[in-house]
Amino acid sequence: MPDSGSWTDRMMDIALQLPFILFGEKCLSIKFAARPFAALVFASFLIFSSLAQQTPQPSSPAPSAPASDTSAKPGAAKEQSNSPASPQPAPDKEKDNATQTTGGQGKVAGTSNDRLFYTLPNFLTLETKKQLPPLTVGQKFAVVTRGSFDYVQYPWYGFLSLVSQAENSEPGYGQGWEGYGKRYGAAFADGTIENYFTGAILPALLRQDPRYYQLGEGSFWHRTGYAMSRNLITFGDSGHKQFNYSEVVGGALSAAISTYTYHPKSFITYRYNPSTGVTTPVFNPTERTLTNTAKVWGTQYGYDTLTLVVKEFWPDIRRKISHKRKSEAIVGVNPGE
Numbered sequence: 001m002p003d004s005g006s007w008t009d010r011m012m013d014i015a016l017q018l019p020f021i022l023f024g025e026k027c028l029s030i031k032f033a034a035r036p037f038a039a040l041v042f043a044s045f046l047i048f049s050s051l052a053q054q055t056p057q058p059s060s061p062a063p064s065a066p067a068s069d070t071s072a073k074p075g076a077a078k079e080q081s082n083s084p085a086s087p088q089p090a091p092d093k094e095k096d097n098a099t100q101t102t103g104g105q106g107k108v109a110g111t112s113n114d115r116l117f118y119t120l121p122n123f124l125t126l127e128t129k130k131q132l133p134p135l136t137v138g139q140k141f142a143v144v145t146r147g148s149f150d151y152v153q154y155p156w157y158g159f160l161s162l163v164s165q166a167e168n169s170e171p172g173y174g175q176g177w178e179g180y181g182k183r184y185g186a187a188f189a190d191g192t193i194e195n196y197f198t199g200a201i202l203p204a205l206l207r208q209d210p211r212y213y214q215l216g217e218g219s220f221w222h223r224t225g226y227a228m229s230r231n232l233i234t235f236g237d238s239g240h241k242q243f244n245y246s247e248v249v250g251g252a253l254s255a256a257i258s259t260y261t262y263h264p265k266s267f268i269t270y271r272y273n274p275s276t277g278v279t280t281p282v283f284n285p286t287e288r289t290l291t292n293t294a295k296v297w298g299t300q301y302g303y304d305t306l307t308l309v310v311k312e313f314w315p316d317i318r319r320k321i322s323h324k325r326k327s328e329a330i331v332g333v334n335p336g337e
Contacts, residue, residue: 108143110135111211116314120156121147124199125212125311134237135211137204144200144210148192157187170287172264190258194300197250207237208246212311227312228305247304255297260288 110132114122123143126132135143147153161183165175173182203210213235215226234244266286272279 108135108139108146110139111143114314115152116310118318119152121150121152122311122314123147124210125214125314127214127216127315129213129215131209131213131235131239132211134207134209135203140200140204140210141196144195147199148195153188153191157184157191160187170264171269171284172267172287186258186262189262190254193257194251194254197254198247198304202246202250206245208242208244209235209237210246212308214312214315216315223312224309227308230308231301231305248301251300251304252293252297255293255300259293259296263287 108123111123112125112127114125114127116122123146161180164170164183164187165173165180168175170183170186173179173186199210202208212227212230215223217223218226230244231247232244233241234246236242264287267284269282269284270279271282
C-alpha cells in the first residue's frame with residue numbers, strides 16, 4: 001500500500017493541473033472550475049486520513065455482573081419477574097433526541113454536533129424529517145459563529161488559497177507570501193460573510209429556519225432532488241414552507257460585498273520582451289463588475305447545493321463506516337483468549 005504522503009502529493013498534482021488541462025491556461029473561468037476539483041480532492045484526503053487513524057480496537061468481553069443474593073429475600077425473584085418492563089422510547093423519538101444538543105460546552109440547543117467526513121462542521125444538519133422548535137436569534141448567530149470559526153476552517157481556507165495562488169486567480173493579489181496572505185484573507189472573509197448572511201442575519205430578519213432536515217428515505221434520485229431543492233425551499237419559524245430568501249438573497253448580498261470591497265481593482269503591470277528590449281504596459285481590468293458578482297454568486301450557490309447533497313447521504317456513509325469498523329473489531333476478537 002503506498003504511503004499517505006505520496007498519495008497526497010499525487011492528488012494535489014491532479015487537483016492543480018486538471019482544470020488547466022480541461023479549460024486551458026487563458027480561460028477566464030479556471031478559478032471557478034478549479035474549486036469543485038479542489039473540494040473533492042480535499043474531501044478524499046479527509047476520508048483517507050480519518051479511516052487510517054481510526055483503526056478498530058479489539059473489544060474486550062464485558063465483566064460478568066455479580067449474582068444477586070435471592071436467598072435473603074425469597075419473594076424477590078417472583079416480584080422481579082412480575083414487575084412491568086420499563087417503557088422503551090420509539091426509534092424515531094430516539095433519533096430525534098439524538099440530533100438535539102443541549103446547551104453548554106459551546107453546543108446550541110436544536111442543532112447537531114456532527115461533522116462531514118468526521119472533520120468539516122455540519123452543525124445545522126438534523127437527521128430527522130420532523131421539524132424542531134425554531135431557533136432564537138441568539139441561537140442562529142451562535143451556531144453560525146461556532147461553525148465559521150471552527151478549527152478546521154483555518155486549514156480549509158489555507159488549502160483553497162493554495163489552489164487559488166497556483167492558478168494565479170485574481171492576479172492583483174500578486175504572488176509570494178504577500179499574495180498568499182491576501183488570498184487567504186479574502187477566502188476566509190468570503191466564507192464567513194456568506195455563512196452569516198445565509199445562516200444568521202437573513203434567517204433572523206425573515207424568521208426562517210437555516211437548518212437542513214435530512215430526508216433519509218426513498219430512492220437515490222428522490223433524495224438528491226430533495227437535497228438540491230432545499231436551497232430554494234425552507235421552513236419558516238412558523239413551521240410553514242417558504243421560498244428560501246435567506247440562501248438566494250443572502251448569497252447574492254455576500255457575493256456583492258465580497259466583489260465590491262476587498263477584491264482587487266484594475267491595475268497596470270509591465271511586461272518585458274527580451275527579444276526587443278522593450279517594456280510594455282499591460283492593463284488588467286477590475287473584477288469589481290456585475291458579471292463577476294454573478295459568477296461568484298453562481299459558484300457559491302452551486303457549491304452550497306453540492307454540499308446539501310453530501311449532507312443528505314453522509315449519515316448513510318457514516319453508519320456503513322461505523323458498521324464496518326464494528327464488524328472488523330468483532331472478527332478480530334479471539335474467543336479463546
